[in-house]
Amino acid sequence: MKTKWLLSSSAVVMGLLGLAGTFVPEEISNILEIEPSPITLILLQIIGGLYLGFAMLNWFTRSSLIGGIYNRPVVLGNLIHCLVVFFALIRHLAEDFHFIFVILTLVYLGFAIWFTLVMRSNPLRNQSKMSA
Template sequence: MNTKILMIVSSIFMMISGLGLTFVPEEISEFLNAGLNQTSILFLQILGSLYLGFGMLNWMTKNILIGGIYNRPLVVSNLAHFLVTSFALIKIAGKYTENKFPIILTLTIIYTVLTLCFEYVFMKNPNNVSGTN
C-alpha cells in the first residue's frame, strides 16, 4: 500500500470536512435537524477546526516513512479517529430518512475504507507498505 496516497486522500477528506464545518455550520446543522442554536453551531465549528488541523498534519507527513514503529502515533491517531467514527456511523446509519441516508451511507463507506487502510499500515512493516522514498 502506498502510504503517500493514503495520507493525501485522508488529508483532503478531512480538510474538506473541516472547511465545511467551519464555514457553513448553520446549513449543516439545519440539514441534520440538529437545531440552530449557538452551542451546536459552536461545536460544529470546533469540530471543523479539529478536522482542518488533523488534515494539515496528514498532508505535512505524507512524504515520511509510516508504518510499523515509524510514526506510530500518527497512524494510531488516524486509526482511532476513523475506527470510532466508523462505528458511530454504522450504529446510526439506519435511523436517517431516505433523503439523508445516501449521505450517511457514503460517509460510512469512506470512514470504513480509511479505517481498514490505517489498520493495514498499523500492522505491517513499512518496507512492505510504504510507497515513499
Template sequence: MMTLSAAVLAVLGIAFTFLPEELAVYLGSEPGPLDVLQLQVVGALYAGFAMLNWMAKGSRVGGIYNRPICIANFAHFFIGAMAMFKFLFRYPEQPFTLWILCAVYAGLAAWFGLTLYRHPLPAQSSQV
C-alpha cells in the same frame, strides 16, 4: 493514504468551520448558538488533523514508522465509522451523503488498521 485522509478531513474541516448552521439544517437539525459553536470547533479539529496528515504525507507510515500518526488516524476513522454505522442503522432515513461518508470512514479505518501492523518496506529476498 495520507493525502486522501488529509483531503477528506480538510473538506470536512472547511465545511464545518464555515458552514456549520447550513450543514446542521441539511442533516435535519435546528441548531442553536451552542450547536453552531460545537460544529465550528469540530471543524477546527478536522482542519488540524488534515494539516497533520498533509505534513506527514511524504514520510514512511506503517509498522514503527510514524506510529503515533497512524494510531491517531486509525482511532479517529474507526471510532467515527462505528458511531456512524450505529446511527445510520438506527435511523436509516438519513441523507445518502452521510452513508457515503460512513463508507469512506470505514475504508480509511481499514487502510490505517492494516498499515498499523505492516512494515512499509517490501520484504527483501536473500540471494546467494
C-alpha cells in the same frame, strides 16, 4: 504500501469536512435537521477545527516513512478516529437512514481498513523490494 496516497486522500477528505464545519455550520445544521442553536454552531466549528488539524497533520506527514513503528502516533490517531466515526455512523444508520451517512460510513470503513494495514506493515521491507 502506498502511504502517500492514504495520507493525501484522508487529508483532502478531512480538510473538506473541516472547512465545511468551520465556515458553514448553520447550513450543515439545517441539512442535518438540527436546531442551529449557538451551542450547536460552536460545536460544529470546534469539530471543523479538529478535522482541519488532522488534515494538516496528514498532509505534512504524507512523504514520511510510515508503518510499523515509524510515525505510529499518526497512524494510530487516524485509525482510532476512523474507527470511532465508523461505529458512530453505523449506529446512526440503524436509527435513521440518510444517503450521505451511507457514503461517509463506507469512506470511513475504507480508511480504517487502510490505516490498519499500514500500522501492521513494515515500511523498510516494502522499500527494499522497490529499490531491488
